[in-house]
Amino acid sequence: MxxxxxxxxxxxxxxxxxxxxxxxxxxxxxxxxxxxxxxxxxxxxxxxxxxxxxxxxxxxxxxxxxxxxxxxxxxxxxxxxDAAHHLILVMVIRPTDARLALLALDSSEIDVRTIAYSAESRDRKLDEAVQAIAADYGERLLVAAAQLPGTTDGRKVLESVQLGWSDVPLADRLEAALGVPVLLVNDVDAEAIAEAVGEVQSPGYRLFVHIGVGIGAAVTIDGQLAPGPRDRAGEIGHVQVEFGEQARLCRCGRRGCLESASSMTAMLGEDFTDAMDEGEVTVLARAVDDVIIAEGARALARTVKLASALLDPAEVVVGGPVRALGERFLDLVREEADYLATGTTSVPVRYARGGTNPSIGAGQLALSSALGVQWSAEQLSGTGADGS
Structure with missing residues (x-):
């Protein structure tokens, strides 16, 4: 009663x-x-x-x-x-730099700050930048999100090889400086959310794969993350997919990992960095033997086939700098993945749309957490796409 x-x-x-x-x-x-x-x-x-x-x-x-x-x-x-009052702070934290953007509720950016640092100065410079934003915008801040490479439970950085962080209570530290709730999100998860934001039709069950220096994946259902009970869904970069003489040494110390064959570094060489623009990546790709690209596509296709058989997604979306390789790479992946095992069905594979403001994925996660709503396609059409 x-x-x-x-x-x-x-x-x-x-x-x-x-x-x-x-x-x-x-x-x-x-x-x-x-x-x-x-x-x-x-x-x-x-x-x-x-x-x-x-x-x-x-x-x-x-x-x-x-x-x-x-x-x-x-x-x-x-x-x-109302775009004149509340703000969402999105921090995109990378190994050598960070992008801090203030988003209005209509998704427009009103201030963007970038900072560069070394591994030794990272914590200090991040703290200083966050404190400066709190001083300038504290009364208008509604919520914040920090996007980073590595696994997180939303509060702690469980492990980030690229940042050298393990079991770091980053959300607590940022909340103390900002005075508003802070969420942490893996960078690939944020990219997968950004792909789904503003879609007119429900995207359904989707497997999103990011390929850059590293490789990660995310599963979304109608644009919402399905992170798994231990927050490690999509950690596919160091799953062994190559064996015998084909198995290359991976940066993790093992052989045959997906990253050792299909990462952009594996395909284009150590000169590649995630900070390169599409034109720079295209120039690198022209000098690479087609055999190397084909090997990377084959290893990725093996992973796509296995994941698709397990998950039965409506589609597989490939995002990140790999989009600069163009249709030749994607066609090779499709050809290799076209083999159907008994009981399975073909799954469409396409590139991510791209051109999205780099703050949108984490920003949408923060917006949903604070207000329970989502941006529309019309609102996002006015956001910047140059990543500045």
Whole structure:
């Protein structure tokens, strides 16, 4: 039997759920959503819809705009996402540099700062940069996310070979400086989320593979991560896929790992870095023997076939700097993966769309955590794509 406190809790939960529904409708409304439209879409009364909108406006999440087109009666007032108040901080942390971006609620970047460091100065310079942002924007910060290479449970960096971190309580440290909740996310997971953000149709069950200096993967279901119970789903770079004389020495010390054949370093040489732009990668690729590229494609295809047989994804999406290799590499992967074992079916393989603001994946994760909503394709169409 419910007591009065239970009733209040239930009422509060319903109210919060309705606020999220109304806010999501505004996010998807392209600046033309109205109170009446929210009432129709949710089945709520006009009075309740108006009350929800009033709370969202008071909270600095929604702003009134121009009057909507007349439908014969009094013209309604349109509603838009309020980009003038709350901010999301996204920190993209890499081995030698970091990109810190402040995103408004409409996904636009209002400030971007980059810092370079050595392994010895990294902690100090990151702390200084975060403290400076807290001083400049502290009152407007809503939530923050830190994207990095390595495994994380969302609070700690469990292991990052590239950063040299193990069991580092990074979220706690950043929260102490910023005064807002901080989430940690693996860089490949963030890239997989970015691929799904703003899609008009549900992406369904997808396997996302990133290929750069390292190789990682992520599984998403309707754009939401499926990280596994130990937060290590997608750690495929050091799974052995080559054997015998074909097995090359990997940087991890073992032989035959996927990275030893299919990473960009394995295919293009040690001159490759993840910081290169697509033109620089293309120049490197022209000088590489086609046999090396074919070996990398074959090793990747073996992994794709096995993972697809296990997971039955709707599609496999390949992202990262490997996109600069063009269709010749992807065609080789498709040819090698086209072999069907009994009981299996062919799975489409394509490149990631690319051109996405590098903060969007982690930013979307933070937005969902704080407000329970997602950006629309229209909002993302105005974000930068140059990675500056």
């Amino acid at each position: 419910l007591n009065s406190d239970d009733v209040l809790d239930t009422q509060g939960s319903v109210r919060r759920a309705n606020l999220r529904r109304a806010l999501q409708l505004v996010f998807r409304g392209r600046g033309v959503q109205t109170r009446a439209g929210i009432a129709r879409a949710t089945g709520l009364t006009a009075a309740t819809a108006s009350s929800l909108v009033a709370e969202l406006i008071d909270s600095g999440l929604v702003v009134e705009g121009a009057q909507a087109a007349s439908t014969g009666g009094k013209r309604a007032t349109t509603l838009s996402v």
